[in-house]
């Protein structure tokens with residue numbers, strides 16, 4: 416098989432595979448083509464890819480020769496016509512946002528492997544790009560908040576007096592939220608946490624956070640460990656409690672998401688108006704609408720002296736390690752899809768391969784993609 420690494424478009428700084436992972440692909444019997452300057456913004460030069468055994472070519476050549484094209488984000492829509500039937504595209508997909516793109520790819524007979532559809536099971540843990548990228552986001556969100564906050568994070572006892580530790584409120588204790596708790600605690604902050612899944616209480620506590628429980632949360636085992644939409648009564652109760660805690664907080668890191676839906680609104684405009692001037696809200700759910708009513712995706716705004724950072728693309732700001740993790744996850748996925756001679760074998764009875772394949776043979780395959788897009 417020939418794998419082609421595409422250069423990302425737009426503001427994306429990551430690259431799907433770094434030279435270190437090219438070496439692993441070569442050992443698996445796979446030929447690697449890399450688009451000219453693909454790794455530049457992730458600090459990987461063409462000559463590093465060449466040393467690792469890849470061949471550098473232009474975009475047209477990568478697309479025309481590769482069996483499988485790897486990228487972080489789906490290739491731009493104009494590229495679809497240059498792909499040939501049976502070619503495999505592998506990237507993060509965001510099926511709901513890219514529904515038209517996916518339909519075009521299906522009609523063209525492309526196979527689309529969506530890295531964000533890899534099942535969240537123990538066997539698939541080493542292939543879980545969402546977890547890797549959420550780890551980067553949780554880490555960067557706390558650092559961004561600490562650098563914006565006009566106060567220290569840790570408690571200080573100095574000759575100039577005692578400084579109280581910062582209070583950090585974390586909304587959503589998934590992978591990003593748990594990472595944010597760990598980093599905020601390492602920096603010495605006092606951390607409080609909300610989530611609707613009772614299972615995370617123990618993890619939050621073990622990381623040194625205080626879990627604030629709101630009674631009556633709806634959970635559904637069929638949601639595969641993800642959160643589900645809550646009742647109006649619960650939402651009201653939760654908003655009131657969040658308001659109380661947010662007013663006392665210096666920093667809010669918002670990470671709450673419901674797969675395939677708009678992010679839940681947890682921080683109301685009135686809450687922001689009552690928060691301390693100088694406090695910081697980092698809304699990692701910005702791209703799906705945000706957890707704060709005032710969040711604007713991709714923008715930093717100030718309301719009543721409160722900084723609201725609507726940012727869901729922190730992994731692109733840390734492209735070296737984010738690309739490293741991304742590439743390692745891809746390699747682990749490829750290990751279950753490639754035979755000993757380096758040929759691609761898509762065994763659709765494997766739950767990971769089936770769950771990750773959005774479209775194949777002009778059909779929608781993954782159950783989750785069908786659910787998200789309401790396809791029977």
Ligand code: NAD
Nearest residue numbers: 535536537540546587588589590610611640642671672679
């Ligand atoms: P996510 O990004 O979908 O959501 C982030 C967090 O927000 C979740 O913890 C969710 O419960 C919470 N949330 C949603 N609505 C909320 C609300 N109204 N109020 C407060 N909190 C709310 O989550 P994620 O990080 O992708 O993790 C989702 C699940 O997948 C978790 O159960 C996690 O343990 C599991 N997981 C499994 C694996 C694996 O086994 N391979 C890997 C990673 C994550």
